Protein backbone atom coordinates (compact mmCIF):
# COMPACT_ATOMS: atom_id res chain seq x y z
CA UNK A 1 0.00 0.00 0.00
CA UNK A 2 1.34 3.38 -0.92
CA UNK A 3 0.73 6.70 0.70
CA UNK A 4 -1.72 7.54 -2.02
CA UNK A 5 -3.98 4.73 -0.85
CA UNK A 6 -4.48 6.24 2.57
CA UNK A 7 -7.66 8.23 2.61
CA UNK A 8 -7.59 11.25 4.87
CA UNK A 9 -10.18 13.94 5.46
CA UNK A 10 -9.66 16.61 2.79
CA UNK A 11 -9.73 19.39 5.35
CA UNK A 12 -6.91 17.91 7.41
CA UNK A 13 -4.09 20.38 7.89
CA UNK A 14 -0.77 19.55 6.29
CA UNK A 15 1.16 18.93 9.54
CA UNK A 16 -1.51 16.53 10.82
CA UNK A 17 -1.69 14.84 7.46
CA UNK A 18 2.03 14.28 7.53
CA UNK A 19 1.85 12.85 11.06
CA UNK A 20 -0.93 10.45 10.17
CA UNK A 21 0.88 9.23 7.11
CA UNK A 22 4.00 8.67 9.15
CA UNK A 23 2.04 6.75 11.77
CA UNK A 24 0.47 4.63 9.10
CA UNK A 25 3.87 3.86 7.67
CA UNK A 26 5.26 2.99 11.08
CA UNK A 27 2.58 0.75 12.50
CA UNK A 28 1.85 -1.00 9.25
CA UNK A 29 -1.73 0.02 8.73
CA UNK A 30 -1.01 -1.05 5.22
CA UNK A 31 -3.09 -4.15 5.83
CA UNK A 32 -6.47 -4.03 4.25
CA UNK A 33 -9.23 -3.50 6.74
CA UNK A 34 -11.40 -6.31 5.45
CA UNK A 35 -8.69 -8.83 4.94
CA UNK A 36 -9.87 -11.88 6.90
CA UNK A 37 -6.35 -13.27 6.85
CA UNK A 38 -5.07 -10.67 9.25
CA UNK A 39 -5.62 -12.00 12.75
CA UNK A 40 -5.01 -8.60 14.29
CA UNK A 41 -8.26 -7.38 12.84
CA UNK A 42 -10.42 -9.98 14.49
CA UNK A 43 -12.67 -8.35 17.09
CA UNK A 44 -12.00 -10.65 20.04
CA UNK A 45 -8.62 -12.17 20.68
CA UNK A 46 -9.59 -15.53 22.08
CA UNK A 47 -7.60 -18.70 21.69
CA UNK A 48 -9.23 -21.16 19.33
CA UNK A 49 -7.72 -24.03 21.27
CA UNK A 50 -8.23 -23.32 24.97
CA UNK A 51 -10.68 -20.39 24.70
CA UNK A 52 -8.53 -18.17 26.92
CA UNK A 53 -8.24 -14.52 26.04
CA UNK A 54 -4.78 -13.67 27.37
CA UNK A 55 -1.30 -14.41 26.18
CA UNK A 56 0.59 -14.21 22.95
CA UNK A 57 -1.18 -15.75 20.03
CA UNK A 58 -0.74 -16.27 16.36
CA UNK A 59 -3.19 -16.95 13.58
CA UNK A 60 -4.63 -20.29 12.60
CA UNK A 61 -6.52 -20.87 9.38
CA UNK A 62 -9.84 -22.64 9.55
CA UNK A 63 -11.00 -24.75 6.61
CA UNK A 64 -13.37 -21.95 5.58
CA UNK A 65 -10.45 -19.54 5.21
CA UNK A 66 -11.14 -17.49 8.30
CA UNK A 67 -8.28 -16.90 10.68
CA UNK A 68 -8.60 -17.38 14.40
CA UNK A 69 -6.26 -16.53 17.25
CA UNK A 70 -4.47 -19.38 18.90
CA UNK A 71 -1.61 -19.85 21.33
CA UNK A 72 1.55 -21.24 19.87
CA UNK A 73 1.32 -24.32 22.08
CA UNK A 74 -2.39 -24.81 21.42
CA UNK A 75 -1.67 -24.44 17.72
CA UNK A 76 0.92 -27.19 17.84
CA UNK A 77 -1.45 -29.43 19.74
CA UNK A 78 -4.24 -28.75 17.30
CA UNK A 79 -2.15 -29.65 14.27
CA UNK A 80 -0.67 -32.66 15.97
CA UNK A 81 -4.17 -33.92 16.66
CA UNK A 82 -4.71 -33.94 12.92
CA UNK A 83 -7.51 -31.42 12.88
CA UNK A 84 -7.14 -28.27 10.83
Ligand SMILES: [Zn+2]
Nearest residue numbers: 047050071074
Ligand atom coordinates in the same frame (compact mmCIF):
# COMPACT_ATOMS: atom_id res chain seq x y z
ZN1 LIG B 1 -4.70 -21.54 23.93
Ligand SMILES: [Zn+2]
Nearest residue numbers: 059060061075
Ligand atom coordinates in the same frame (compact mmCIF):
# COMPACT_ATOMS: atom_id res chain seq x y z
ZN1 LIG C 1 -2.91 -23.73 12.12
